[in-house]
């Protein structure tokens with residue numbers, strides 16, 4: 122089965138509602154061989170989705186986080202079904218900025234399960250810190266994160282996995298394409314041991330200081346199916362150039 126390239130924009134806590142609607146209006150609808158997902162701030166999801174639908178833009182939407190419960194006394198949280206209702210089809214789970222703020226492997230596991238049950242595609246983030254990298258614990262850390270998050274998940278091919286080395290996020294110092302490919306290959310190997318039938322189907326993204334100028338290096342790697350882009354995705358021209366870099370990629374066995 123082929124893996125459709127995927128480019129995900131994680132705006133984090135940036136841009137205004139006007140910027141967000143402008144982004145949808147200006148988005149070039151011609152490139153449909155790459156799936157493009159925008160993850161804006163929560164309040165912008167519904168108006169962006171509505172505008173996108175009315176203009177027939179080839180954009181999907183994702184949230185940057187969710188709660189694992191369906192409903193209840195959880196002030197400030199949103200559930201998978203709430204996100205579905207406002208046009209979300211993806212949700213980022215376990216981003217390192219949230220792990221650093223205290224999110225645990227167990228909470229991430231619950232969120233992945235709840236997202237899948239709620240018909241959202243989880244974009245599960247994993248990656249090592251600078252200290253872990255220097256002490257050669259990258260594979261060990263990622264194996265722990267994946268094993269915990271995916272425990273009991275029946276169809277792992279429905280999950281997107283984003284490898285984001287913490288030391289490359291927002292630093293302007295990306296992992297080299299060769300380093301990222303090695304880790305992605307390890308990740309596919311870990312998935313193969315958990316679920317042999319899913320390993321060649323699951324899409325693996327690289328994230329960490331991806332720009333238009335380096336995206337094609339990642340696109341050329343056999344186990345990198347797309348990118349999770351932070352700051353460079355705030356510019357529509359830059360994000361579209363990144364999408365373009367994956368335009369002719371055909372992933373899969």
Ligand SMILES: O=C[C@H](O)COP(=O)(O)O
Pocket residue numbers: 131216285289290291292293328329330331349350351352353
């Ligand atoms: O989710 C996106 C990542 O944190 C990467 O952010 P960045 O592209 O600004 O380094």
